[in-house]
Amino acid sequence: IPGNPRFPERDNEWVDERVKEKELLVEWLEDFKSKLGEYEEAAATIQECEMALDRFKQVVDSVRVPLLIQNARNARRADGSCLEYGLEFHLKGMASMLEKGIPGDPRFPERDNEWIEKITASKELLVQWLEDFKSSYNQYQEAWATIDECERILQTYSAVVDKIKIPLEIQNAVNARKADGSVLEYGLKYHLDHFSAALEKGLPQNPRFPERDNEWMNARAKDRDCLIEWLEGFKAKYQQYEQARETISTCEDLLDKYRTVTDPYRVPLLIQNARNARKAQGSCLEYGLDYHLRSFHSALEKGIPGDKRFPERDNEWITERAKERDALVQWLETFKSEYGQYPIASTTIEEVETALQL
Incomplete structure (x- = not known):
């Protein structure tokens, strides 16, 4: 074999030529043996050819496997390899x-992610190349040095990357916004700060704008639901890692704070909503409980018209009061079924029952 490092392609050309010559010789020898093999005069020719084939094995086979291994190392993507410029370059x-x-430049945190993505992509390509290489040459001792070389760099990758990859993934999850696929609009820190500040302020409780209490409760419930959804996804991926524990604990503490702050308001607000609800909002009372009770009390205080000129008005009055009573009974049954177990509901129940006794 030429063995000139300046022209490594000549080694492959030399082996290819010798293989072609060997194949031609084998073909010729088989034909020769089939026609003249039984003659004693042909023995010397057969022996000469077989000696040449033995010589081929001694010379070519000893360099062929190392050359195939070197070819695999040198192969680029243009040659069918998965490595752009061959193994050495990779x-x-x-x-x-x-x-x-x-x-690790805090001014450009995105560069850390780019580095991880690039080195991970390089590792995956090397793993792919090594698996293909092993499947072809693992049985040859000449291939072991290349396999060891690749496995050493993969061990270095694990030692360097594994210890920083998970913390970086955790930080990415914390920083991710809705545009990045997160359920949190502006990332975890913004959500926690906004949620916590709203809980600190508490329920508006402005009697001029009672609807704001419901808006506040609905907004906080939405904040809670988003945080729970984010936390469940985060825990599914990173709960087993120590680096995630502080984040998980912070989120769970804020969810506990949500319950502590909102629970005292929740039932009283639901009861007030039930009292305020009108027919347009699903109640059986046209304008809510307070209006219905005032109207009912006022009509009862005035009493039956008793005008002999218009006796039909007495019947109308009775019919209207019966309707108002039935609507009140229906409302009370619904209210009891939903809130009767709460002591705070007893005032409303007594108020309605008193009206029904009039």
Whole structure:
């Protein structure tokens, strides 16, 4: 074999030529044996050919496997390899990146993610190349040095990347916004700060704008639901890692605070909503409980018209009061079924029952 490092392609050309010559010789010898093999005069020719084939095995086979291994190492993507510029270039690039390490510049945090993505992509390509290489040459001792070389760089990758990859993924999850696929509009920190500040302020409780209490409760419930959804996804991926525990604890503490702050308001507000609800909102009372009770009391205080000129008005009055009573009974039954177990509801129940006794 030429063995000139300046022209490595000549080694492959030389082996290819010898293989072609060997195949031609084998073909010729088989034909020769089939026609003249039984003659004693042919023995010397057969022996000469077989000696040449033995010589081929000694010379070519000893260099063929190392040459195939070198070809595999040198192969580029244009040659069918998964590595753009061959194994040597790929290993040097990975070793350089791993030696320099993650950028870690707080001014440009996105560079850390770019570094992780790039080195991980390089690792995956090397794993793919190594699996293909092993499947072809693992049985040859000459391939073991290449396999060891690749496995050493993969071990270095694990030692360098694994210890920073999970913390970086956790930070990415914390920073992710809705535009990045998160359920939180502006990331976890913004959501926690906004949620906590709203809970600190508490329910508006402005009697001029009672609807604001419901808006506040609905907004906080939405904040809670978004945080729970985010936390469940986060825990599913990172709960087993120590680096995630502080984030999980912070979220769970705020959810506990939500319950502590809102629970005292929740039932009284639901009861007030039930009292205020009109027919348009699903109640059986046209304008809510307070209006219905005032109208009912006022009509009862005035009493039956008793005008002999218009006796039909007495019947109308009775019919209207019966309707108002039936609507009140229906409302009370619904209210009791939903809130009767809460002591705070007893005032409303007594108020309605008193009206029904009039």
